[in-house]
Amino acid sequence: MSDFLKEIANRRKRDPLAPVTVVVPSHVAGLQLRRRLAEDGPFANVRFETLPRIAELLGAGDLARANRKPLARPIGDFVAAQVAREAQKELAGVRDLPGFARVLRFTFLRLRRGGFRRAEDVPIQLGSGLLYEVVRLYGLFRTRTSDFYDTEDLLDAAATAVRDRRAVGSDLGDVYVVPPGALSASVDALLSAIKRAVGASHYHLVSDDEQEAERSFVLAPDPASEAREVAREVLAALEAGYGLHEIGVFHGADPAYRTLLNRAFEAAEIPVSAMPGTPLSETPAGRGVLMLAELPLHNYSRTKTIDFLSLAPLRDFLPAGGTQASLQPARWRRIAREAGITQGIARWDSGIETLIRDLDAERDRRDDEDERRVRIQENADQARELGDVIATLASKLQPLQQHQPAAQFIEAFRAVVEAYFDPTSPTLPAVLGQIDQLGTIDAVGGSFSLESFVGALRANLEVVYQRDSSLGQGVFVADYRMAAGLSFRYVALCGAYEGVFPAGPRAEELVEDRFWQDLRASHPFLEDAALRSERSLAQARRAMTAASERLTWTAPLQASSAGREHYPSHLMFKDAHAIDASIESASALRRTSRPNLVHRPPSPLAAMLTGRVLDLTELRMRDSMAGRRDGRSFAGHAVARSLDLLNARRGAEFSAFDGNLSELAGDSLIPSGAVSPTSLEHYGACGYRYFLRSVLRLRPPEEPEDRETIDPLEKGNIVHNTLDDFYKAMQARGRPAVNEPWTEDDRIELLEMLEARLDESEARGRTGLRVFSEHERRRLRADLAAFLEHDTEFRIETGARPTHFEVALPEDAPLVAGLRMRGYVDRIDMTEDGKKAWVIDYKTGSTRSYEGVKPENPLADGTKLQLPVYLAAVPGAEAVPMYWFISSAGGFQRMEFLTTDENMQRYEETLSSILDGLKRGTFPAVPGEWNDFYGVWDNCNYCDFKRLCSRRRDEEFEDKRGDPSLQPWLTVGVTARGEVTP
Ligand code: SF4
Numbered sequence: 017m018s019d020f021l022k023e024i025a026n027r028r029k030r031d032p033l034a035p036v037t038v039v040v041p042s043h044v045a046g047l048q049l050r051r052r053l054a055e056d057g058p059f060a061n062v063r064f065e066t067l068p069r070i071a072e073l074l075g076a077g078d079l080a081r082a083n084r085k086p087l088a089r090p091i092g093d094f095v096a097a098q099v100a101r102e103a104q105k106e107l108a109g110v111r112d113l114p115g116f117a118r119v120l121r122f123t124f125l126r127l128r129r130g131g132f133r134r135a136e137d138v139p140i141q142l143g144s145g146l147l148y149e150v151v152r153l154y155g156l157f158r159t160r161t162s163d164f165y166d167t168e169d170l171l172d173a174a175a176t177a178v179r180d181r182r183a184v185g186s187d188l189g190d191v192y193v194v195p196p197g198a199l200s201a202s203v204d205a206l207l208s209a210i211k212r213a214v215g216a217s218h219y220h221l222v223s224d225d226e227q228e229a230e231r232s233f234v235l236a237p238d239p240a241s242e243a244r245e246v247a248r249e250v251l252a253a254l255e256a257g258y259g260l261h262e263i264g265v266f267h268g269a270d271p272a273y274r275t276l277l278n279r280a281f282e283a284a285e286i287p288v289s290a291m292p293g294t295p296l297s298e299t300p301a302g303r304g305v306l307m308l309a310e311l312p313l314h315n316y317s318r319t320k321t322i323d324f325l326s327l328a329p330l331r332d333f334l335p336a337g338g339t340q341a342s343l344q345p346a347r348w349r350r351i352a353r354e355a356g357i358t359q360g361i362a363r364w365d366s367g368i369e370t371l372i373r374d375l376d377a378e379r380d381r382r383d384d385e386d387e388r389r390v391r392i393q394e395n396a397d398q399a400r401e402l403g404d405v406i407a408t409l410a411s412k413l414q415p416l417q418q419h420q421p422a423a424q425f426i427e428a429f430r431a432v433v434e435a436y437f438d439p440t441s442p443t444l445p446a447v448l449g450q451i452d453q454l455g456t457i458d459a460v461g462g463s464f465s466l467e468s469f470v471g472a473l474r475a476n477l478e479v480v481y482q483r484d485s486s487l488g489q490g491v492f493v494a495d496y497r498m499a500a501g502l503s504f505r506y507v508a509l510c511g512a513y514e515g516v517f518p519a520g521p522r523a524e525e526l527v528e529d530r531f532w533q534d535l536r537a538s539h540p541f542l543e544d545a546a547l548r549s550e551r552s553l554a555q556a557r558r559a560m561t562a563a564s565e566r567l568t569w570t571a572p573l574q575a576s577s578a579g580r581e582h583y584p585s586h587l588m589f590k591d592a593h594a595i596d597a598s599i600e601s602a603s604a605l606r607r608t609s610r611p612n613l614v615h616r617p618p619s620p621l622a623a624m625l626t627g628r629v630l631d632l633t634e635l636r637m638r639d640s641m642a643g644r645r646d647g648r649s650f651a652g653h654a655v656a657r658s659l660d661l662l663n664a665r666r667g668a669e670f671s672a673f674d675g676n677l678s679e680l681a682g683d684s685l686i687p688s689g690a691v692s693p694t695s696l697e698h699y700g701a702c703g704y705r706y707f708l709r710s711v712l713r714l715r716p717p718e719e720p721e722d723r724e725t726i727d728p729l730e731k732g733n734i735v736h737n738t739l740d741d742f743y744k745a746m747q748a749r750g751r752p753a754v755n756e757p758w759t760e761d762d763r764i765e766l767l768e769m770l771e772a773r774l775d776e777s778e779a780r781g782r783t784g785l786r787v788f789s790e791h792e793r794r795r796l797r798a799d800l801a802a803f804l805e806h807d808t809e810f811r812i813e814t815g816a817r818p819t820h821f822e823v824a825l826p827e828d829a830p831l832v833a834g835l836r837m838r839g840y841v842d843r844i845d846m847t848e849d850g851k852k853a854w855v856i857d858y859k860t861g862s863t864r865s866y867e868g869v870k871p872e873n874p875l876a877d878g879t880k881l882q883l884p885v886y887l888a889a890v891p892g893a894e895a896v897p898m899y900w901f902i903s904s905a906g907g908f909q910r911m912e913f914l915t916t917d918e919n920m921q922r923y924e925e926t927l928s929s930i931l932d933g934l935k936r937g938t939f940p941a942v943p944g945e946w947n948d949f950y951g952v953w954d955n956c957n958y959c960d961f962k963r964l965c966s967r968r969r970d971e972e973f974e975d976k977r978g979d980p981s982l983q984p985w986l987t988v989g990v991t992a993r994g995e996v997t998p
Contacts, residue, residue, distance in 0.1 A: 018503065020192050020222045021049065025056040027190070035189025036062040039070065039207075041196060044291055045501025047487050049194070052503070061189070067203055068167055074184065075173030079165045085459070087164035089479070090472055094457040096121035097468075099156045105149050107526075118475075119525045124154050128168050130535065130542025131201025134158060139538065147527045160460065171202035178209035190218045194501045196554060197221060201541040224554075225503065229563035231591050233614040234570040235584070235606065239511065241620040242572045243276035246510045247284045248628045249568050250491055253506045260287060261488040264504035266496040266559040268517035268585070272576070273510060277493050283631040287490030291498055294484060296450060297477035299443040304328025305433055305451070306477065309470045312413050317359040321406065322349045329441035335412075336404035348402045353718050355399065356781055361410050363781055368403040370780055372396050409436075416466045425464040426455035443482050450476045497552075499559035507563035510570040513582040514602065518552035521545035556587055567591075573606060665972050670940060670979040674972065675704045677937030678981060685711065686934045690827070690838035693885040696930050700878030700992065701955045703933065703985045704941035708961050711939075716960045725784040726777075726792050732860040734777055735796065735902065736842065738770045739858065743818050743843065745769075754817055754848060757808040766804060767797050799903045806908045814854060816845035820889075829888035833927035839882070841889045853893040855886045862905040865954075869911060874919055875926055878992035883913035884923040922994050929991040933984040940976070940985050941969045 024036055040046035046064035053059060100117035103110070110116050132138050135155025140148050165173070178184050191214050198204035211219040234249065236242035246265060253263055267273035274290070281288045296302040307324040314320040326345035333340035355367035375396040379389050412432045416425065430451055437444055454464070454472050464472070492504065496517060511517060524532075524545070532544035543551075560567065569588040574581055584592075589602040596613055599605050608614055617623035624634045625641060633655070640656035664671035677685065687695075687710065699706035708714045742765070746752060774783065774793055783789040811817065823841045845854040859866075868876035875881060883897035898912040913919065943953030943965075953970060956962055966972055976982060 018052075018222070018225055020194075020220065021053050021056075023220075024053060024062060024190075024192070025059075028059055028062075032059070033061050035187065037070070037188040037191045038062065038064045039067050039191065039193045040064050041194055041500035042066065042498060044487055044498070045194065048502055051488070067206065068170065071167075071170045071174035071206060073174075074177045075170050075175075078173050078177055079170065084163060084165045084169070087161055087166045087169075088453055088456040090454045090457050090476065091164060091460055091462075092161065092166070093117070093121060093472060093475060094462045095157055095160050095460055096124065099153045099160070102156065103149065103153060106146055107149050107153075114471075120150070120153060123150055123526055124157050126543055127151070127154055128166065129200035129202070130539045132539070132542075133172075138535065147531045150526055163459075168200060168202040171200070171206045175202070175206040175209040178206065178213050184210075184213050188214055190214070190220070192220045192222050194222045195224050195558065196500055196551070199541070199551070201539065204541060224558060225561045225564075227503075227561050227564045229507070229565055229567040231595060232566070232568045233588070233592055233605075234568060235614055235616045236570060236572050236623065237617065237620050238574050238576055239270070239272060239276055239572045240280075240576065241617065241623045242510055242570050243273065243280040244283075244630055245615070245617070245623060245627075246277065246508050246568075246570055247280040247286060247630055249508055249570070250281075250286060250506075251284060251628050251630070253566070254286070258506050260289075260490055261492075262505040263508075264492040264494075264499075264502060264506070264562055265508045265510065266494060266499050266562070267509075268496060268511035268513065269519035270511050270516045274493075274495075277510070280630070281491065281493070283633075285631075287485065289485045289487055289490040289492050291487075291492065291494040292483070293481035295478050296443060296447055296480045296482055297474060299447075299482055300327070300329045301437065301441045301444040301447045302477045304330070304437065304441075305447050306470065306474060308413075308433065308436065309429070309466055309473060311409070312417055312466055313470065315359045316361055316364060316406070316410060318352050318357040321409075322352055325405075328436075329438045329444070330436050331438050334405050335408045335435055336401055337408060339404075341401045341405050344398070347398055348405075351395070351399050351402050358781055361406075361414075364403070364406045364410075366779060367781065368399050368406075372399050372403075375399065413466070416469075419463050419465045419468075421458060422462045422464050423455050423458040425469065426451060429469065446480065446482065447477065450480060496559035497555045499555065499562045502562050503564055504562055505565045506568075507559070507566070508568045508570060509559055509588075512569050512571045512585045512588045514585050517585040517587070518549070518556035521548040521552070556585075560587065560591075665966055665968070668975050668979065670938075670976045670982045674976060675707055675939035675941055676981055677707070677939060679937070681935060681937045683935065685937055686931060687835075690836040692839055693837060693881040694839075696835075696927065697879050697881050699930050699933065699985075700875075700881070700926075700988050701944065702942040702959070703939035704965065705955070705959055705961060706934075707939035708964065714961070714964075725788045727782065727784075728861060730777060730782045731792070731796070734770070734773045735800070735860045736858060738766070738773050738800065739843075739902075740821050741769045741773070742766045743821050747818070747821075752811065752817060754815060755812050757812075758804040763801050763804055766800055770796060770800055795904075802904065803902045803908065806902075810910070811845065814845060814847070814852075816847045816852065816854060818843055819846045820844040823889050825885070825888050826891075829891070832885075833924050833931055835927055835931060837885045837888065839885060841886045844890060846890075846893065851893055853890040853895040855883075855889055855895050855897040857882055857886065857897070857899050859899050859901045859906060860903055861901075862903075863901055863907065863909055863911070866899065866911060871914070873993050874913055875923060875992040877989040878926045878930065881923070881926070884915070884920065887915065918994070922992065926988060926992040929984070929988040933988055936984045938982065938984040940973060940982055941965055942973055942985075943969045946970070 024038075027034065027036075038046070038049060040049060043066060046066065050062075050064050053062065097117040100111055100120050103116075103120075107116075127138065132154075135151050135158065138147075138151045138154070140151060188210065191210055193207060198207055232249075234242070234245050236245050250263055250265065254260070265277060267277065278288060278290060297306065304324065304327065307320065307328055311321060311324060322345060325343065325348060330343055333342055335341075351368075351371070352364075355364075355371040357364055357367045375392050379392040379396070382388050382392070412435070416429060416432075420428075430448065433444075433448065433451070451473065454469070454476060457464075457472075492502070496509065497519075509517070529545045532542060533546070536542045536544045536547065569584070569591060571584045571588060572582050583602045584605050586602060589599070589605050592599050592605050592608075592613065596608075596610065599608055605614070609616070615627075617626060624630075625638055629635050629638065637655045640659055661673045664673040670676045672679070695706060695710045698709060745765075746762070752758065771793075774789075774796070777783050778789065783792070820841070821843050823844060825837060825839050825841070827836075829837065841855055842858045843856040845856065846852070866876070866880065869880050870876075875884075883899065886897045887895050895915065896912055897915070898910050901907060901909045901911070942955060944955035945953065947954050947957065950957055952962075956965070977986075
């Protein structure tokens, strides 16, 4: 027990009821000191209070009698924001910047704590232009808030009350002030008044404890590993017999430690009593209410809206038009994606309406399949319901976009919250309390729009904490600046690196430090950089002396994600130096390898493999590693499989982890029904892509996004559909005749059809930004107009007429190498006698990915197989299959496949090779050549599985190229080139 507690305990033995007041630095310190005093036996009439609480008891009555009300934080923030907008001179340029009002508010607080009640009290030197303007604004702030009182006013009022009524002394009895004592002029004034009132002999300034705890040191690779090491150290302390309430963990001023430590303790199932707790802004209700308020500001973006509906603690039924809809976020997420929603109420409206129209049309087409029709109808109903939910939500939020008096705004917003949020959500009442508190700005004529409200609400929710457990129920975890007055048998000081333990003085944002220094000369409580550093250092020392028996220092060597290097705090270094004088600097401590003094795991992985086991993941990892060393099998462990994968991928063998499924070889790996040439082309280029897409049938989730430019796939569809519309319309009129050129009217009609298709796509939000889509529109118009001319030339050249469009390959077409092929041919032109046909596949892009197609390699190593497949569409004719690049980007080039016996044989043999590769389970990942222009491997450019593939896929493929089990895939290319017969 501290000396002063012993003194109080001893005095009570003489006079058990003599009043004693202990002025504590925090509520939690008061609680702990009370418990520590109680260890010596029960006591009465000893009060542990913070000074603001004492001030409230002594001074609030006088202030109320003077008609002054407490300055609620929102009022102060609001007036500061108002005043900020009136900034002039050098500050005029920054007054509209977000954050300026906040900085100003802190500066006002600094002046107030320094002892300046009025702007006139601040002596301003020549040349301090910024300070002059800041002080002018401070004057405005003080005048406009003169009906209210802040903590400093309360302390001043209490000091006056104590001075005026000396009887207060007997109420307080002996007064003990626990450090840090006076940090502001008003605190100093009150403490001085109390000292005079109770008499110097009854007034005791408690000195900081000087406890010599045993030291140990940990240097961890990064903050996350460090937090886990702290949990390990705490486990050791618990095993050594320390109670939960006897352990304290303080971290440096890096706020990331709060989460890291919570996570590490949670993993190790160590109960924690974190102070000050969780900010309301991080609780489900707090987060949810902020998400709700921000929806209009995010223009109802699909992801934000669905996240709100999924994550906020909402009621089971939500308002939907005049009725209620059951909350179904997972379904709604799918529907919103299908509807192609990106953002904006108009987009929600039109997207859902179009989806419902499409679903209705599909349902009507399927009049023979009852079950399917019912499902489609259900989907349409759910889409309608989602549309109603969003429309209702928007109708409630949109009016709040307008500025309105605070009380009116709060009432309306509160009503929305109550209509949507589950009233049993644990922190909702506290969040509603904070919303109500924002209504206090009504007292100064304040108003809100959603935008200003979100900032104010966030600020409020960030500074109010939800305590999850009380002191003593778990290991105490807090920022080191909360250590004053606390004591634990075992303390871990983590995040103890230079700059955050102790925290630096912060850069001056408005006024240069030299001006603060000048003011401090006459007002010692005004903070300049030196005073800030001094106070920070004192706080750090208090965290150190909070340890009565053992103290563990921990620091990370690097920032997270192998960022910049960190150096141990000079306080940590000094402690290490005191034990080992050969450690002469923080850098030397960083490098030291003295295992008895400094525990220093070399990597995050090594940290998980040594010392006490923290959680199941570590246990599994250690078992897996041990099993690997002993040759035992730990196949059931997820971590063991990951290690196997890493090992296998780095080897020269083509393994199961690289796509070698030979163990499953057989017919089950080949497609059971008809197969598209495109999927076989995928195999020819990259076996793994085929495996993921056609065997596992993986697809990326459709994520509608606000593209700036039109998606190439959408562009291709528009062009294909336009040409289909055009040729079918012409065919219905018996056109074109043989050799008939297209006319100007035809061109106009084609372009009108194009416009209609583009408009439809635009209505579905798929054409990108207007500025780019207009450009694309012009380009497509030019391409199609030019194409008509090329088409005229082509038909005059062939003497054929377009006769069939969008033709499906016949289901009874002969098998090729045992495979049934499926697909659609864009267009077939035939001569009048029906003996000769041109089978056309339109391509709307460039010829770049067809550069491998050569007369001597027409199948481009097995990656271009469509053309011979399409021959099945015209069984009775002499056919010329061809790609036609119908854009200026493709130069309107035609690329024919010569149906020579050799090419046809090669085609069949290539399909056989592919079939063989599939049957034998050979699915290697083959990225192809690196493409400098696109910054990606050629095969991977348009592949959906880039994130699933190894980042070293190029090297891994080369390393395994020599493995004979890769041969079936390699044979495809060899066969397609006609180099060997398989
Ligand atoms: S990303 Fe590249 S290597 Fe991987 S599957 Fe796709 S094409 Fe193959």
